[in-house]
Amino acid sequence: MTRTPARVLLAATLAVGIPLTAAGCANEAILHKVTTAPSPSAVRTPPAAHASPAAAPVLTPAQAQAALITEADLGAPWTPTQGTATWRDTLLKAKTTAPDCQRLLDALYADELLGTPATTQAATTLDDPDDEAQLRYQVAAFKPPEVDRTLAWLKTLPQKCATFTATTARSGTQTVTVTEATLPTVGDAREGLHLTLTGTTPEGDRSTLTVDTAAVRVGDDTITVTNGGLGNVPVDALGQASEIGAQRLTDVQKQGRVQI
Numbered sequence: 001m002t003r004t005p006a007r008v009l010l011a012a013t014l015a016v017g018i019p020l021t022a023a024g025c026a027n028e029a030i031l032h033k034v035t036t037a038p039s040p041s042a043v044r045t046p047p048a049a050h051a052s053p054a055a056a057p058v059l060t061p062a063q064a065q066a067a068l069i070t071e072a073d074l075g076a077p078w079t080p081t082q083g084t085a086t087w088r089d090t091l092l093k094a095k096t097t098a099p100d101c102q103r104l105l106d107a108l109y110a111d112e113l114l115g116t117p118a119t120t121q122a123a124t125t126l127d128d129p130d131d132e133a134q135l136r137y138q139v140a141a142f143k144p145p146e147v148d149r150t151l152a153w154l155k156t157l158p159q160k161c162a163t164f165t166a167t168t169a170r171s172g173t174q175t176v177t178v179t180e181a182t183l184p185t186v187g188d189a190r191e192g193l194h195l196t197l198t199g200t201t202p203e204g205d206r207s208t209l210t211v212d213t214a215a216v217r218v219g220d221d222t223i224t225v226t227n228g229g230l231g232n233v234p235v236d237a238l239g240q241a242s243e244i245g246a247q248r249l250t251d252v253q254k255q256g257r258v259q260i
Contacts, residue, residue, distance in 0.1 A: 058141050064122035067139045067252040081125040085134045091209045094166035101161040113224045114150050133229035147217045154191040174199040186246035187216040212238040218249045
């Protein structure tokens with residue numbers, strides 16, 4: 001298949017508000033007020049230590065939406081999603097005995113690689129019919145220290161979960177491998193993973209689900225990208241989506257933020 005050289009793969013819904021992944025294979029169907037000041041004797045100023053600190057500024061919902069990538073950024077054959085990939089339930093909804101590996105599977109299935117966002121978020125999902133892939137892209141506000149702790153945890157998974165087995169309700173036992181995904185040097189902190197789940201379908205056919213996922217922190221905001229599909233997924237999609245998305249988020253942040 002001939003692919004557009006400059007395509008920028010990004011990610012996005014499974015319903016804007018976003019999900020992840022990719023769909024498709026022979027065996028799977030496939031985000032002043034102004035007042036008069038009282039006299040000093042009428043009021044006492046509370047100690048500074050009792051004052052509530054202002055929360056950090058955040059993006060508005062419109063800004064978060066503007067920071068998303070689109071199918072135009074990725075180029076053909078990416079299109080708006082046609083619906084959630086069915087392999088999410090048949091293969092990604094799985095159980096394993098290793099706590100860290102189960103946490104990873106649950107996070108991918110819920111489209112919450114970093115957990116539940118603290119404030120504003122926006123998401124989008126795109127489909128690649130040629131490669132039967134689906135990409136979910138999210139922009140959200142998390143507390144930077146929490147993001148950095150999660151990124152540090154993700155970095156340990158290629159060792160903790162290098163190879164493990166997971167059981168699904170519909171597709172039997174899957175052999176899961178986890179390796180580090182190479183990402184461009186963008187944002188303030190980043191981490192990416194490459195997963196494959198291989199097994200046998202109820203019909204006796206061999207199946208492989210490939211999932212690339214990454215999180216990039218840009219100041220007080222974070223982008224997450226997940227690209228998955230039955231078989232292989234475009235190897236450049238994760239990196240391109242991360243690079244373009246980080247620059248777009250940076251540009252939006254320069255517009256100013258809202259104090260909450």
